[in-house]
Amino acid sequence: xxxxxxxxxxxxxxxxxxxxxxxxxxxxxxxxxxxxxxxxxxxxxxxxxxxxxxxxxxxxxxxxxxxxxxxxxxxxxxxxxxxxxxxxxxxxxxxxxxxxxxxxxxxxxxxxxxxxxxxxxxxxxxxxxxxxxxxxxxxxxxxxxxxxxxxxxxxxxxxxxxx
Numbered sequence: 001x002x003x004x005x006x007x008x009x010x011x012x013x014x015x016x017x018x019x020x021x022x023x024x025x026x027x028x029x030x031x032x033x034x035x036x037x038x039x040x041x042x043x044x045x046x047x048x049x050x051x052x053x054x055x056x057x058x059x060x061x062x063x064x065x066x067x068x069x070x071x072x073x074x075x076x077x078x079x080x081x082x083x084x085x086x087x088x089x090x091x092x093x094x095x096x097x098x099x100x101x102x103x104x105x106x107x108x109x110x111x112x113x114x115x116x117x118x119x120x121x122x123x124x125x126x127x128x129x130x131x132x133x134x135x136x137x138x139x140x141x142x143x144x145x146x147x148x149x150x151x152x153x154x155x156x157x158x159x160x161x162x163x
C-alpha cells in the first residue's frame with residue numbers, strides 16, 4: 001500500500017516492530033530513496049526498526065520484498081514492473097488485487113498456498129465468476145490475463161474447496 005509521509009506521521013502508530021494504520025499492520029517499510037525525510041520522520045522510522053521492523057530505502061523494491069517477505073501468495077509474471085499486487089482480508093476471506101499500470105496486457109499466475117475456491121470479483125457490478133486453478137508447488141495456481149490500465153480482484157471462499 002502507498003503511504004504519504006503525512007499519513008505515516010499522523011495516522012500510523014508503531015507497535016512491536018509493526019506499523020499500524022486502522023486495521024492494517026505492516027512489518028516492512030519501503031521508502032523511495034529520493035524522498036527527503038525530516039527529523040521527526042527519521043525518529044518514528046527509528047522506533048519501528050528498533051522494535052523489529054524492517055526498512056529498505058532505495059529503488060529496488062522487488063529485491064527488498066523478495067529478501068524480507070515470506071512468499072505464500074504472489075503474482076508471477078515476466079514484465080512485473082507495471083504490476084501492483086495486494087493481498088488483504090475482508091470479512092475473513094482472502095482477496096488479491098492485481099493492477100496493471102502498463103500499456104500492454106500482462107499474463108501471469110496467481111500462486112497461493114490457500115486451498116479454497118477462487119472467483120474473480122467485479123467491484124463495479126458485484127458479479128463473481130468462479131476460476132479454476134491447478135496444483136502447484138506449495139498450493140494452487142490460477143492463470144490470469146490483466147489488460148492494460150486495469151485490475152483484477154480475486155477472492156477466496158475458505159468454506160469451499162478449489163475447482
